[in-house]
Amino acid sequence: MMRRPAILLLVLLAGTQVAAAADSLRSKLTERLSESQRMLLAVTEEDEIAVGRRVAANLLGVAPLVKDDKLQRYVNTVGRWVAAQSSRPDLPWRFGVVESADVNAFAGPGGYILVTRGLYASLSDESELAGVLAHEIAHVIERHHIELMRKTTLIEEGRKALEKQVGDKEELVRRLVGSGAQIFARRLDQAAEFEADRKGVVLAARAGYGPYGLPAVLQKIGSVAKSDDRVQLLFKTHPPVEERLRMLDRVMGAEFLRYERPGAGGALAPLR
Template sequence: MKQPARFLLAGVACAASLLMLPAHAQDPGRALGGILRQIAPGLATPQPAQRAPATNDLIEMLSQSVDSIDEPREIEIGRQLASVLLGSKPLVRDPALQRYVNRLGRWISLQSARPHLPWTFGVLDDPGFNAFAAPGGYIFVTKGVVDLVDEAELAGIIAHEITHVTEKHHLKALSAKARSGVLTQLLASQVRTNNVVTGAISQQMLALGRDLYSSGLDQGDEFESDRLGVHLAARAGFDPYGLPAVLQQLRTAAPDNPLFTLTLSTHPPAQTRLERLELAMGSRLDAYSGKPSVAIGRRMQQR
């Protein structure tokens, strides 16, 4: 997993300057202006030649094998899961912040194993401390995260979520749920839904998505995303100890603190994650650590 030193050092030189590029450096439709048209329910209808597979077909494929899902279908599943998230919490109405997080996320995603995906990043208007990923390249962090971390820590969180996508962790979890009969149980429970959301996605995908994000991923997937995420953050030029610093915050968070409840309930214990990361990292990434902390607000002012 260790990367050539010249690659890592090149990332160090490029990361900060990329975040200050003008808005046209990234497709504005993908970065911010079109995020609602791409994701939010009912705001866009695919053209006939580009129409996505029916949701029932997607559910059927999930019941068979992740290998049966090609990339366009993976992206469609992610779009629908992103609709579930946006149906729960809207995007923060702060264009500058959304552009910044998209530039940061896009730069990190370009260093990943799947740079060609149509990566889309957003900040949810939620004071809780959490981050979410969906197949195909949809990544969200909450405003509560942005308010409590510096740039390297945010980069570590985003790199962790990007790894969930590149390793198809959510697709594998959805497939397991679809095959296990969980879907039938969820539909039988008659989950109450938001009419705006259900207008864009089926009850099946809505039920699967809500169950997935409330129960979390397999612990092994979280450990893998921690391990690969710190290397991805380092390749992008950020301090690899950003994510461990976030885990230190989670380790000291009170279990009954409502801002951390969902994160703590859907992830392995922070202490266990830190111990696993310490074993995986050793001192191999120390040469790329120790960079000055940069506040997110300060970085945005430098644009």
């Protein structure tokens, strides 16, 4: 007689405990999944820099820096000045001219920007250099490449990667670099390129350069024969030059004329 209520009480207690345990397990699992998702989805500035350093090292492996300290210092001075006008002035910005006849420029995440000898040789003044660097700086500021690498990693590794906790930051960087080894040969979406053009022009103007530096370089690139080997990669990875100029014209219009002042370009460091 006396035991019955006790048993009932026990059963009731056990029931609530099971429910409580299930609840906390579910929330723990959810926490765990979102934690692993966060690890993969969140790429901190530190990761971005680590990825950029490796990606740049890959490129430098096939196209080393031009051996001219004066030229490299000069390009860094111009690049850092333009980058200082951006929303991320504190990134470890590095600029360089690499040995390649190609006409191209590359932006590695975290602030590693490289211009080919072929592109540098086609420039007429400093505002054109500033315009080219500013386009690449804008890619870095907006995290265009790192986002592409992150998405690629997620698609390639999919659920498998989400299930396996990426607890190690080193591992995350390795995976991102793995998915982006060919990042320089990858095409961003067109909107990202138009955005880099638009923001690049603003950055160069803010740095005191004539805003027509980038459009002038685009015009030159547009006049190179489409079949020319030196522009194949650039044409493959960017929207048609005519379209980029049309988009820029739409936003620049007459508005930018007020920024144009004679001699805003200045002389380039000679390329030996």
